[in-house]
Amino acid sequence: MAIGVKLVNKEEASPEVKQIFEQIEKQMGFVPPTMRAMANKPEYLKLFLQKSQVAMGPGKIDSKTKLFVALTVSILNNCEMCITAYTKKLKEAGVTDEEIVELLSVIDLMSGLNHFNNGLMIKPTE
Known part of the structure; x- marks a missing residue:
């Protein structure tokens, strides 16, 4: 649910958006x-989808690390x-509860420490 804007449904979407939605559904199983x-x-x-592919796609940083960073930023932004x-x-990638709690302990x-210093x-x- 979104407050302030309509969530576009596949049935009412333009042909261009329907095509994009189909690609998203293939990758994610649904359109968030x-x-x-x-x-x-x-x-x-x-x-946004292009940026996502570039940032979260193959690169020098492995996908699990990218997901840990994404979760960290999401936690800090309270999303x-x-x-x-x-x-x-992360769970689908094989991350355990212990690893997630370890990440939260670092956060x-x-x-x-940041609040203390600030x-x-x-x-x-130096």
């Missing part, structure tokens, strides 16, 4: 609400949709 909202501006949806999606993807440690305005010495 976020992408259905983006479909109100098809050019942006296409750009329930993305936390759910990336936790599921907790570094967030606390609150006291501690500056780097």
